[in-house]
Every structure is written in structure tokens, then in C-alpha cells.
Amino acid sequence: MPVGILYSVSEQYGGIGREMLNGIMLAIEEVNANEAMDFTLAPVIYDPGCQLENYYRYCRELLYRHGVKHIVGCYTSASRKVILPLIEGTNAMLWHTARYEGYESSDHVIYMGAVPNQHVLPMLDYVLKHERPEVYHVGSNYIWSEEIDRITRDMLDMHEGKMVASRFMGLGETDVTPIILDILARRPPVILITLVGISAYRFYQVWKAMSVEYAFLREAAPTRLSLTLCEQEVAMIGAEAVEGCLVSAVYFHSIDNVQNQKFASCYRQRFGEHAVPTVDAEAAWMSGQFLAKGIQASGSDDPPLVREAVYGIELDAPNGKTRINRENNHASLTPRLARIGADGKFHLLWQAPSPVSPDPWLTWSDLSR
Structure with a gap:
């Protein structure tokens, strides 16, 4: 077949x-x-x-x-x-x-x-519990990043947080320096990164290079959140450039x-x-x-x-x-959060106790939790 x-x-x-x-x-x-x-x-x-x-x-x-x-x-x-x-x-x-x-x-x-209730909401829950809820979002300019931006704004609004800024780059664009300089000027506590492909790789690498000159990027560095980083990309980018990043996914090699x-x-x-x-x-x-x-x-x-x-x-x-859920054709999956270590590995911080049913329309998920 x-x-x-x-x-x-x-x-x-x-x-x-x-x-x-x-x-x-x-x-x-x-x-x-x-x-x-x-x-x-x-x-x-x-x-x-x-x-x-x-x-x-x-x-x-x-x-x-x-x-x-x-x-x-x-x-x-x-x-x-x-x-x-x-x-x-x-x-x-x-x-x-x-x-x-x-x-x-x-x-x-x-x-x-x-879908978002299986990877976006768990990450935002963590931010609300452990960070000052002020998020700077940088993403690739297409449907996924735009919707993640909207969901994040809605959840932050419900918890008296705020979206500090939203910056979008074209797919494949690599001129990330202006965005990092803007981050330096605004000094947000949290960065949400939904860049994909070479745009993301360049962002992390330039961040690392600029941290030599700008102490904020290395000493008082904001928490960097990723919904895309995976083991293969860490190997491509270099572990030293993504060390400390918090990643939300349903699967890790670890x-x-x-x-x-x-x-x-x-x-x-x-x-x-x-x-x-x-x-x-x-x-x-x-x-x-x-x-x-x-x-x-x-x-x-x-x-x-x-x-x-x-x-x-x-x-x-x-x-x-x-x-596979009969009502919407989406998969039940187990959400997890991990932090990237100096060794380039994903060290698990949290995982859901059981698989989470998919809610692609966010009809029953509670964003105010």
C-alpha cells in the first residue's frame, strides 16, 4: 500500500x-x-x-x-x-x-x-507560579506564532500579567540583533520564543555572542521559554547557547x-x-x-x-x-516541562500524571486556573 x-x-x-x-x-x-x-x-x-x-x-x-x-x-x-x-x-x-x-x-x-492545552498552557502555568508574568514574545510570522501570541495574551490578562511586546520575523529571516537590543532596552523577565528553523538557531547563537558584551543576557538573563526546541536542534545550535531554556513538549529523549x-x-x-x-x-x-x-x-x-x-x-x-479522540481527531498526550542543561540534555522538571485529552478549541480548558 x-x-x-x-x-x-x-x-x-x-x-x-x-x-x-x-x-x-x-x-x-x-x-x-x-x-x-x-x-x-x-x-x-x-x-x-x-x-x-x-x-x-x-x-x-x-x-x-x-x-x-x-x-x-x-x-x-x-x-x-x-x-x-x-x-x-x-x-x-x-x-x-x-x-x-x-x-x-x-x-x-x-x-x-x-495542541495548546497540552503544551502552551502547562508552560504558562509554570510562568505564573514561578516568574513575574511579563512576557516578551518573539516568533516567526505565520499562523502558529500568531495564535500562540493570542492565547498567551489572554491568559496573562486573566492573571494581571502583560505581554511586554510581540515581535515577528519572516520564516527564514536571520537579522535578530534589533530584537535582542530591544529586549535589552525593555529587560523583561520572560522571553517566549516561537521562532522556527534557522531563525531560531540564529536567535540563540546571537544571544550567546552578545552576552559577552551585555551582562544582562548572561547574569540577570530572563527566562527563555521554547515550544519548539528539541534534542537535534540543541546539537545544531550548541548547548552553551540554549543552556537554561525551559521547553514544553510531550516527548523528550530523557x-x-x-x-x-x-x-x-x-x-x-x-x-x-x-x-x-x-x-x-x-x-x-x-x-x-x-x-x-x-x-x-x-x-x-x-x-x-x-x-x-x-x-x-x-x-x-x-x-x-x-x-485518538473521536470528537476532534486529536491525540491524547502527556505534557512535560524540561530545562536544557550545560550537557545539552533535557532535564525533566514536571510531567502530567496522566495523558491529557486534546482541547483544540480551548472550549473546556480553564485559562484562569
């Missing part, structure tokens, strides 16, 4: 795309080696190179030329939204693996990444459970002894596992039948027990 893979593994956020590709490929190889499965999955891979027009063109090729019914892919919300009409118009299924801003629920998408130990071991065997799985790789891996189990349970790769079968499956995943 052909499965479309649509991840950008080149250009400004290609590093994350590579992690996602690794995750789904590992899952497909495990499924194909499993004698209990009476089918095999054949990946058809395209690299859109972070260009929205390529996402649309390659998605169309996957659907019409290759006849795929399931596509695993997309990192940015912009890329997801540009292909969604094609997915819905052909009654196909998109397995979306990235953390995202929520406020969407399509019958033709299985959302494997965390999770201590049997499922994660097995997953990490298989990941190293497949991609090299120094390879470390990330939250993006784990989400893509889960997509492949759910897809295969859904096909097996339904006896078909027909998207509606697979979707219905998936609702009845619980996956004992590295991040914890995971199910």
Missing part, C-alpha cells in the same frame, strides 16, 4: 523535517518486518523544500499520480492548510505530526502533535520508561549510534503505528474505515498511552 510522505528536509526548517522523516520511516520498516501484518507499506517521498507551492503540487501528485490515500507530513500550519482542500476533496487522510495552534478539526486529518528505551534503541540502530529521537520523530513514528494498526483492524486502507478503527486503538507509545 502506498503511503505519501511530505516533509521538507531541506531549506530553513529542514532539520525538523528530517527528524519527522526518520520517525515515519522507522515505523514503516517496523510494520513491514512484522509478520503479523498481512500487508506492507510503500513510502512515496517528496521534499517540498519549505515552499508552499511545492506542498500543493507534490500533494496533488501523491493523490492523483501515485494514488495514495494516506499522507504523513507537514510541519508548519501554512503547509497543512494549503494541502487540506486537496486532502478533503479526494476523501484522503492527512496524518499531521507537528505541534500546532489548534482551532481546527477536519474529518480528513489525524492530528498527532500537541523520559524513563520501557517503551521509550526500546524506541530510542531502535532509533539508534537505524540512524546511527549517536542519533537521538525527538518529539517530532516520535509523533511521526506514532502516525505510522496508528495507520498500520488501523489498516489491520479494518482490513482496508479506505480512510473512513481506518479512521473508525483508529478510535478503538490505544498505543503504548514512548510519550505514554495515546489514543
Whole structure:
């Protein structure tokens, strides 16, 4: 059975795309080696190179030329939204693996990444308990950062906090010095960073370089919050540039459970002894596992039948027990907070006692808690 893979593994956020590709490929190889499965999955891979027009063109090729019914892919919300009409118009299924801003629920998408009540709200809860609630937000100029900004403002307003400033940069933009100088002038206690790809890498590296001259950036440094940093990016940026950052995610390589130990071991065997799985790789891996189990349970790769079968499956995943919510097609996931140490590792500070049901519309989550 052909499965479309649509991840950008080149250009400004290609590093994350590579992690996602690794995750789904590992899952497909495990499924194909499993004698209990009476089918095999054949990946058809395209690299859109972070260009929205390529996402649309390659998605169309996957659907019409290759006849795929399931596509695993997309990192940015912009890329997801540009292909969604094609997915819905052909009654196909998109397995979306990235953390995202929520406020969407399509019958033709299985959302494997965390939504705000699973990663944004836990981080803001921590800020409200441990920091002065004055936040300076710097992010990439697209849907995800804009929605995170709105949610953060709403929660701060409810707790008599404030958004000191919001600064957005174009995807791939690297001139971060003016923003860091503005931070120096305003001296906020908390920085929320939703930059992605090379924009984020440059921000952390320039911050480190400027800290030599500006004591505030090293001695009285504000708490830096990230919703995107992962192990692979720390290796790219350099641990010394991101040491102390507080990161919210549903998966870290440092999770201590049997499922994660097995997953990490298989990941190293497949991609090299120094390879470390990330939250993006784990989400893509889960997509492949759910897809295969859904096909097996339904006896078909027909998207509606697979979707219905998936609702009845619980996956004992590295991040914890995971199910797909029938009401909104999003995954239950276990929120966690970690701080990056001088060793470049993510040291867990907190984790939810059990998986948290997805609330993509923030209809029942209490922002005033």
C-alpha cells in the first residue's frame, strides 16, 4: 500500500523535517518486518523544500499520480492548510505530526502533535507560579506564532500579567540583533520564543555572542521559554547557547520508561549510534503505528474505515498511552516541562500524571486556573 510522505528536509526548517522523516520511516520498516501484518507499506517521498507551492503540487501528485490515500507530513500550519482542500476533496487522510495552534478539526486529518492545552498552557502555568508574568514574545510570522501570541495574551490578562511586546520575523529571516537590543532596552523577565528553523538557531547563537558584551543576557538573563526546541536542534545550535531554556513538549529523549528505551534503541540502530529521537520523530513514528494498526483492524486502507478503527486503538507509545479522540481527531498526550542543561540534555522538571485529552478549541480548558 502506498503511503505519501511530505516533509521538507531541506531549506530553513529542514532539520525538523528530517527528524519527522526518520520517525515515519522507522515505523514503516517496523510494520513491514512484522509478520503479523498481512500487508506492507510503500513510502512515496517528496521534499517540498519549505515552499508552499511545492506542498500543493507534490500533494496533488501523491493523490492523483501515485494514488495514495494516506499522507504523513507537514510541519508548519501554512503547509497543512494549503494541502487540506486537496486532502478533503479526494476523501484522503492527512496524518499531521507537528505541534500546532489548534482551532481546527477536519474529518480528513489525524492530528498527532500537541495542541495548546497540552503544551502552551502547562508552560504558562509554570510562568505564573514561578516568574513575574511579563512576557516578551518573539516568533516567526505565520499562523502558529500568531495564535500562540493570542492565547498567551489572554491568559496573562486573566492573571494581571502583560505581554511586554510581540515581535515577528519572516520564516527564514536571520537579522535578530534589533530584537535582542530591544529586549535589552525593555529587560523583561520572560522571553517566549516561537521562532522556527534557522531563525531560531540564529536567535540563540546571537544571544550567546552578545552576552559577552551585555551582562544582562548572561547574569540577570530572563527566562527563555521554547515550544519548539528539541534534542537535534540543541546539537545544531550548541548547548552553551540554549543552556537554561525551559521547553514544553510531550516527548523528550530523557523520559524513563520501557517503551521509550526500546524506541530510542531502535532509533539508534537505524540512524546511527549517536542519533537521538525527538518529539517530532516520535509523533511521526506514532502516525505510522496508528495507520498500520488501523489498516489491520479494518482490513482496508479506505480512510473512513481506518479512521473508525483508529478510535478503538490505544498505543503504548514512548510519550505514554495515546489514543485518538473521536470528537476532534486529536491525540491524547502527556505534557512535560524540561530545562536544557550545560550537557545539552533535557532535564525533566514536571510531567502530567496522566495523558491529557486534546482541547483544540480551548472550549473546556480553564485559562484562569
